[in-house]
Amino acid sequence: MIEATDGRLAPVPGIAIRRAEFSGWGRYPRHQSGLVTLTAPADLTRWISGQTGVIARGNGRAYGDAAVGEKVTLSTRSLNRICAFDRQSGRITVEAGLLLSELMSVVVPLGFFPPVVPGTKFVTIGGMIAADVHGKNHHRDGGFGDHVEGLTLALPNGDVLSCARDENPELLDATIGGMGLTGTILNATFVLKPIETGFLRQTTIVAPDLAAAIAALSRTGDTTYTVAWIDCLARGASLGRSLIFAAEHAGRADLAASGSAGDAFPPPRPGRISVPVDLPGWTLNRLSVSAFNEAYFRLGAAKAGTPRLVEWNPYFFPLDGVGGWNRIYGRRGFLQYQCVIPTAQAQAVLSEILERVSRHGSASFLAVLKQLRAGRGLLSFPMEGLTLTLDLPMSAGVFMLLDALDTLVVASGGRLYLAKDARQSRSTFEAGYPNLPRMRDLRRATGAGGRVSSYQSARLGIQ
Amino acid sequence: MQPAHKTLLLAGGTSDIGRETALCYARAGWRVLLAARDVGEARRNADDIAARTGTQVSVHRLDVLETDQLQAFLDALPTLPDTVVCVIGELGDQTLAQRDFSHATRVLRTNFEGPSLLLSLLAERFLARGSGTIVGVSSVAGLRGRASNYVYGAAKAGFTAFLSGLRNRLAPEAIHVLTVNPGFVRTRMTAGMKLPPILTAEPSEVGGAIFAAAEKAKKDVIYVRKIWWLIMQVIRSIPERVFKRLKL
Numbered sequence: 001m002i003e004a005t006d007g008r009l010a011p012v013p014g015i016a017i018r019r020a021e022f023s024g025w026g027r028y029p030r031h032q033s034g035l036v037t038l039t040a041p042a043d044l045t046r047w048i049s050g051q052t053g054v055i056a057r058g059n060g061r062a063y064g065d066a067a068v069g070e071k072v073t074l075s076t077r078s079l080n081r082i083c084a085f086d087r088q089s090g091r092i093t094v095e096a097g098l099l100l101s102e103l104m105s106v107v108v109p110l111g112f113f114p115p116v117v118p119g120t121k122f123v124t125i126g127g128m129i130a131a132d133v134h135g136k137n138h139h140r141d142g143g144f145g146d147h148v149e150g151l152t153l154a155l156p157n158g159d160v161l162s163c164a165r166d167e168n169p170e171l172l173d174a175t176i177g178g179m180g181l182t183g184t185i186l187n188a189t190f191v192l193k194p195i196e197t198g199f200l201r202q203t204t205i206v207a208p209d210l211a212a213a214i215a216a217l218s219r220t221g222d223t224t225y226t227v228a229w230i231d232c233l234a235r236g237a238s239l240g241r242s243l244i245f246a247a248e249h250a251g252r253a254d255l256a257a258s259g260s261a262g263d264a265f266p267p268p269r270p271g272r273i274s275v276p277v278d279l280p281g282w283t284l285n286r287l288s289v290s291a292f293n294e295a296y297f298r299l300g301a302a303k304a305g306t307p308r309l310v311e312w313n314p315y316f317f318p319l320d321g322v323g324g325w326n327r328i329y330g331r332r333g334f335l336q337y338q339c340v341i342p343t344a345q346a347q348a349v350l351s352e353i354l355e356r357v358s359r360h361g362s363a364s365f366l367a368v369l370k371q372l373r374a375g376r377g378l379l380s381f382p383m384e385g386l387t388l389t390l391d392l393p394m395s396a397g398v399f400m401l402l403d404a405l406d407t408l409v410v411a412s413g414g415r416l417y418l419a420k421d422a423r424q425s426r427s428t429f430e431a432g433y434p435n436l437p438r439m440r441d442l443r444r445a446t447g448a449g450g451r452v453s454s455y456q457s458a459r460l461g462i463q
Numbered sequence: 464m465q466p467a468h469k470t471l472l473l474a475g476g477t478s479d480i481g482r483e484t485a486l487c488y489a490r491a492g493w494r495v496l497l498a499a500r501d502v503g504e505a506r507r508n509a510d511d512i513a514a515r516t517g518t519q520v521s522v523h524r525l526d527v528l529e530t531d532q533l534q535a536f537l538d539a540l541p542t543l544p545d546t547v548v549c550v551i552g553e554l555g556d557q558t559l560a561q562r563d564f565s566h567a568t569r570v571l572r573t574n575f576e577g578p579s580l581l582l583s584l585l586a587e588r589f590l591a592r593g594s595g596t597i598v599g600v601s602s603v604a605g606l607r608g609r610a611s612n613y614v615y616g617a618a619k620a621g622f623t624a625f626l627s628g629l630r631n632r633l634a635p636e637a638i639h640v641l642t643v644n645p646g647f648v649r650t651r652m653t654a655g656m657k658l659p660p661i662l663t664a665e666p667s668e669v670g671g672a673i674f675a676a677a678e679k680a681k682k683d684v685i686y687v688r689k690i691w692w693l694i695m696q697v698i699r700s701i702p703e704r705v706f707k708r709l710k711l
């Protein structure tokens with residue numbers, strides 16, 4: 001089964017290396033790498049020592065080049081076992097390749113919910129830790145990494161280390177948000193929170209402009225989940241026009257009050273629509289997106305005011321209903337731009353960013369605004385401030401536009417999210433991540449430097 | 464029907480098909496005994512099944528090639544299972560098997576001798592008790608020998624014949640025997656092979672089909688994806704003088 005088609009790869013009996021083309025969810029950039037699929041944690045420890053240019057890959061939902069190894073990409077998807085689950089306390093230990101969707105299908109019907117979820121459930125637990133993902137509750141509950149009690153990490157020499165608050169804590173904090181650069185996470189332990197139903201009680205607030213949106217996010221700061229969807233094609237006085245969705249887990253009483261006699265935990269409906277082929281790049285022009293945003297805004301605004309019950313799946317994962325939606329941007333792919341701006345400068349800088357995107361005419365399907373607090377890991381993205389997320393199709397001038405936006409972000413003391421990044425410069429990265437020297441020291445000390453590397457880490461000079 | 468008190472013995476507890484089959488039984492409330500030669504790997508699956516379903520799962524060491532240990536293995540089980548599913552098998556390497564007798568012997572023994580002897584010992588115990596269900600995972604490769612895998616195919620053919628004879632013998636005793644021909648399945652056995660998607664089942668599909676066929680419909684022989692039945696009808700009807708010139 002040894003199929004080393006590249007002389008630089010060291011073959012090991014029983015482990016097949018196949019060359020393949022990889023990209024992230026944005027389908028840009030694309031790189032060649034060797035694929036190794038781990039079937040058991042023992043495979044890794046047997047194989048890894050002596051390898052260089054290796055990075056772990058979860059479900060490939062990072063947008064850029066973070067999960068593509070310079071030489072070898074290690075698929076963790078077969079490490080998908082639940083190791084232990086205490087149905088009293090909600091404490092659970094899972095292997096790193098388990099999909100969040102699979103975890104939720106097991107625990108939600110039993111009355112438990114993950115402490116933090118990102119905007120798609122098709123991510124692995126390892127990917128959630130490595131990116132220290134934030135949800136709509138970051139302002140209250142922190143990132144997923146804040147909830148990790150402990151994890152097991154395979155170092156590049158094959159050693160396996162336990163990391164917890166009282167055991168290798170520096171390595172734990174470097175691994176949370178560390179984008180795979182400390183080694184491969186094998187499993188992790190965290191505590192699920194109890195829920196009474198699979199519904200959320202959602203209130204929609206209409207904000208006519210950016211200032212109102214930011215004020216509404218701060219006003220709903222006591223609510224567990226808040227997020228603003230910005231119509232980023234609105235201009236002038238309406239710039240930053242938004243819908244704010246604030247929500248709490250609904251209790252049994254809410255469900256009873258709604259007159260629903262149904263199941264407290266309805267099974268998630270499978271996605272009905274999917275995008276089977278690449279659509280031509282022009283599908284998303286300014287007109288079509290503008291029409292979409294208009295419809296979305298009116299629909300949401302019509303429901304504003306009174307709270308209503310929404311199932312967890314459409315509330316947290318509205319895009320998961322459309323399989324392969326990244327293909328609507330065509331084969332050229334697209335970029336997602338996500339920055340965080342410290343609170344004090346947020347309104348001024350974000351309106352400048354929205355202004356420029358709008359002027360550029362780059363159609364953006366998604367423009368999401370969330371409130372963040374400081375993150376836990378050395379390279380965690382979150383900091384006290386507001387984070388804006390935009391999707392941008394490939395077009396002439398989009399890279400120049402984003403370079404200009406980077407300058408604004410850096411000047412404000414903000415940063416870009418590595419899980420979304422496919423193009424930022426070293427200087428933008430270094431300015432945004434002041435703990436980088438500590439990460440480099442730690443990588444030198446554990447032997448990860450030069451051996452554990454992705455195209456992203458090489459591009460950004462993380463050594 | 465009190466499924467909560469029933470026990471499954473899954474022989475081949477590290478296999479992907481075995482894991483999904485055991486999960487199906489556990490979800491229905493069955494207690495699971497996982498038997499495997501690699502106890503550590505089987506424990507990984509046992510913990511997973513227990514965590515997902517809240518059912519009791521234990522691990523038991525079994526190397527089906529150690530045929531003189533099979534009685535002792537069964538004696539040591541905490542209980543005589545209601546159903547046994549044997550997924551043990553090894554695809555092997557056809558070209559190696561052509562020149563290396565020890566490899567050919569192992570493929571023959573792992574797919575035919577070991578599973579057959581294990582199941583026949585269980586059949587005796589089921590007979591003594593008066594109940595039981597026996598499931599053997601064989602292969603469409605056993606339905607006609609092909610140049611690319613005839614050592615494996617011959618062993619599976621033997622196993623299929625063994626199961627059909629056992630079924631014939633036990634039918635009057637109300638002991639049910641099911642033969643499973645999975646077709647292509649996406650598992651580590653087929654990792655890296657290019658398989659046509661419509662002919663390739665997921666391990667969970669095989670698990671679900673086994674549970675339904677063994678415990679509900681009481682079928683005798685199943686093909687997981689129905690299209691395989693048709694394909695095999697066609698393949699078996701080709702005259703040998705034509706078949707011998709085909710590259711399949």
Ligand SMILES: Cc1cc2nc3c(=O)[nH]c(=O)nc-3n(C[C@H](O)[C@H](O)[C@H](O)COP(=O)(O)OP(=O)(O)OC[C@H]3O[C@@H](n4cnc5c(N)ncnc54)[C@H](O)[C@@H]3O)c2cc1C
Nearest residue numbers: 058059060061062118119124126127130133134179180185
């Ligand atoms: C539609 C959509 C919505 C999203 N919404 C959000 C959101 O709301 N909030 C948010 O924070 N993020 C969000 N993301 C980003 C996503 O959560 C992260 O990129 C996450 O890391 C993806 O997980 P994955 O399993 O696909 O990892 P991959 O994309 O495969 O890998 C991501 C990084 O994790 C590392 N990694 C993966 N597994 C391991 C492991 N076992 N050990 C060590 N390192 C590992 C990789 O090396 C890589 O650096 C969204 C993405 C999409 C596509």
Ligand SMILES: NC(=O)c1ccc[n+]([C@@H]2O[C@H](COP(=O)([O-])OP(=O)(O)OC[C@H]3O[C@@H](n4cnc5c(N)ncnc54)[C@H](OP(=O)(O)O)[C@@H]3O)[C@@H](O)[C@H]2O)c1
Nearest residue numbers: 475477478479480526527528550551552602647648650652
């Ligand atoms: N995948 C397919 O496309 C396909 C198609 C048709 C039929 N099948 C059959 O389906 C069954 C399961 O296969 P799979 O795809 O799930 O592959 P697999 O994971 O390789 O399963 C084979 C199992 O047999 C076990 N085994 C091998 N020799 C053994 C021995 N001497 N003692 C005890 N256990 C032994 C293996 O244990 P170890 O982990 O210790 O090796 C493993 O659990 C096999 O019988 C196979 O022939 C598979």
